Amino acid sequence: MTNVEEQGGTTPGRRKAPETRKRASGESSIYQDEDGRWHGFVSMGKKENGRRDRRHVSGARRVDVVAKVRAIEAKRDAGFVEAAGRALLVAEWLNHWLDNIAARKVRARTLESYRSTVRLHLTPGIGHHRLDRLQPEHLERLYAALADKGLSPASILRGHRVLSRALKVASQRGKVGRNVATLVDPPTVKRPQTALPLSADEARRVMAAAGAHRNAARWTVALAVGLRQSEALGLCWADVNLDEGTLTVRRGIHRVAGQGLVYEEPKAERSRRTLALPNQLVEALRTHRSAQLEERITAGSLWEDDDLVFAQANGRPIERKSDWQAWKALLHEAGVRDVRLHDGRHTAATLLLSEGVHPRVVMEVLGHAQMRTTTDTYSHVLPALGRDAADRMGNALWGPPAP
Template identity: 65%
Template sequence: MGAKGDGSRDRRHVSAATRAAVVEKVKALEAKRDAGMVGTAGKAMLVEDWLDYWAENIASVRVRARTLATYRTMIRLHLNPYIGKRRLDQLQSEHLEQTYKQLLDKGLSPASVLRVHRMLHRALKIAMQRDRVARNVATLVEPPRQERPKTPEPLDVEECKRVLAAAEGLRNSARWTVALALGLRQSEALALQWKDVDFDRGTLSVRRGLHRVPGEGLVFTEPKTHRSRRTIAVPVPLIEALRKQRVAQNEERLVVGTEWYDWDLVFAQPNGRPLDKHSDYEAWIRLLNRAKVRHIRLHDGRHTAATLLLTAGVHPRVVMELLGHSQMRTTPDIYSHVMPALAQEAADRMAKTLWT
């Protein structure tokens, strides 16, 4: 069949009940050899062996570090314990269905199981292309139906004003103005650097995210999508708030002296180090308590910014660009709760235009 990795001859053996059957198997092997589709000789590969190889050698050069860390976790916790010891070429669709059922019974959400399925589908697709398996059995499986996302719970205008008023005088107070006025993702806000803020033009550029990657700590990563890289016009009051933020941070820097870590971050710890997502979320909850408004997710601050823009009459396309959505349909899909009111406003404007 050619040569092995060490240069020695690769010999294959087949057996069958009749000579004719053996000849057919030999012809099949020869066809694979001639087509350059010879698999590795020796012990049959297990599912866990292939998934580990795929993650470390194929996925690792295509996805971000945080995504790769998620893949490794899903393989270790959700796949290897159930199908890892099965032979890759003998994996059946029923094995996947049983695994998904066990994951759901264990308490994993349908959305999480769906992510596991999609990752496994990619890995098996490559295995099929390389003739490791005859077919991708993940294509034969119906994954759990994903639950419809919860309707965002944005703050209204009065609640926003109360939150911003409560943030006055707090350290990193502009962090919350950025959340509610610009709708940045948490990772984007925590990765903002002063070089991203143009005070003269009144703009702010989103160029990176800040994420915790196992084994590496907090690292800067590429934005979620290519549209996430964007430059936003900043309201004048927020520009002034950022100026105050910079003055306050410079004062902290003088106090700390040589112990300051210069990450150039807009929002940082008192020593210049990055803020952790968990501590940032805890600060958000304390702020909501201080403002005496209902608790919402920090990500709903992003939904708040979008809802305020849409209800103010800003075109959904513009909102899409400001938020960094990758597709136009994403904006109206997520904010369908405000679209009827906008449609009614459009009808009223048309009535005024044509009949008044």
Template identity: 40%
Template sequence: MTRRANNEGSVFQRKDGRWVAAITLGYAGGRLRRKSAIAVTKADAKRRLRELQQAAEQGLALAPDPTLADYLRKWLAEAAPRTLRPRTLAGYTSIVERHLIPALGRIRLCKLHPGDIDTYLNRVVESGLTTRTAQYHHAVLRRALGQAERWGYVGRNVARLVTPAQVRQRDMAPLTPDQARLFLAGIASDRLQALYAVSLSLGLRQGEALGLTWADVDLDARTITVRRTLQRYCGAYHLDDPKTQRSRRTISLPAPLAEALRQHRVRQNEERLRAGPLWAGDWNLLFCNEIGNPLAGAEVTRRFQAKLIALGLPRQRFHDLRHAAATFLLAQGVPLRVVMEILGHSTITTTANVYGHVLPELQRDAMDGQGAYLFGS
């Protein structure tokens, strides 16, 4: 009988009907080492076998019994960069190095138990971090262990067996139309007036608004095109691709907003002249600081909230300007799909779920109009 060579695999069916993909990795310490993965169908088992073989060839499956720390660092270095955006990768790296490895890193990967993860998530919340932060940590671990399962390190992703605490949905209370008009009147002389007006009118995400360049604006055609988003990570600013493909979009500008941007361009040119050689001309940002560099999102939010206090308006997150824009559009009877396209949501379901609280009132208005049309009352 011919012996199988290292990394040569096999696929076979178990008595319970499930399929097994297995490879031989050779001897270590006098013991034959194997890797296997369970699949539901034969086709899936063949796919898992190819993944195991590829992992073995790359040296991924050769480390005997790695700790969770060793595995997470390998995942961050070799797999995560292929599927994660740079800022997301930086955030994942921070969570792994600052939280997951100190708490769980010494545990052998194959010994990690759902109870270990449950205990960890409870301690995250007890330490003062939010339930949403705990959910994010769980999501990172679940994604990492999913790759471990595909590579054949583990037979199952134990993070999938853990349900983190649910986050209470925050009640949405954006500015009312009257409050929005008061806000716009109160920022007329503010340096960031055009930024606030764009965000409130078009519902851009903060990173999208701060990532706009003058090349993205056509004041004659009255359009703005979202092509990039401003992100800060690894100690520097970056203009990255938007959140999703649908986030790349061209939006028409209301005439008053186009005029506000013309005035904003005049003021920015005056600042450029005053700054002289200090002006950071390479960015060409629509909204920047006094010498042309990117605006810090946290500072923009702080100034926005200070302006609200000065005007006697309720406290808002900067992102609530986006919610206000969507609510105003829906209240005017703009179709949900058009609102979806303006906001850059990936699906209409997202728009409906986020702004579902507005729809019953619109339905009532529509039926009142239907009654007047049909019955004259």
């Protein structure tokens, strides 16, 4: 081979001029072999195993090889150093993103959801593609195939968002030239199911039926202050002040694959909140605490103390499914229509709005991050509040209507 420095060089067919200086360590070089083909080598530093990492390019013309060498140098100098050897596949990048990036940023339950989406849908569909050659059409065909299998639009949209987050990091690190997920229209998802709150009379019947069962206050809390299921099942006595009549939401409880039941802080800051309790609910919680202390004495050494307000008879946390089954049985016993467990939360909000409580206060009670969430979810109640406001304004300006 004839060594030609990148700064100078010879023309094929001519004799190489004598070198005037020694090439610096790590400096790129270009060579022409005996057949007249040009080769370029770029030093990228060290590999993970400590050996020198050099990248090779070749071409029929020197000018082409110079351009390739400069392009690799530009990426190297900008910090975009790709791993040597075989090209990175989409599946490999998704696994790296899950294990080393997402795992440090999201909650355990969210990470479990990401892993499930990648394993079941993304890897089988597009995992075999080279990461740097992924195209928008690959994603569109994937989404169409998932829809044909019967996957819901919400699940497909969830996969799209996971993929977009992973590709965003890949783009930031120079592993792909663009985030192709931003070039694809995500699936359209229908609005959430309309809230079906219980009426005040139905709520009273449910609480009356609950009085005959242990953990009766669990349902009083649900209907009076609208805690989410995970918040109610993760509530501890340290966050309940019966003397001041307040309850503070600091955590929820969730089941995570491989970890069992775990306590997690709320995702949104607004979900961390302190609520004032009705006096009747304070008394119900006092009664519940006394009953729980008796259960603790009966259980003796079998009692597992997690300081939970609502627990099994041995102190252990209540499973979400068991809680849901208890709610369904209670509705049947009370003789009221069948509604979702989450509709108990909607019941609390609807009753507050119907009693004239300002939507902003209801937003704080529920722990919504935005006012729009409250107004959109309970839009069926707001027209009546608007009518009431108009009547009050009429009374203020023109006096009460004549009998």
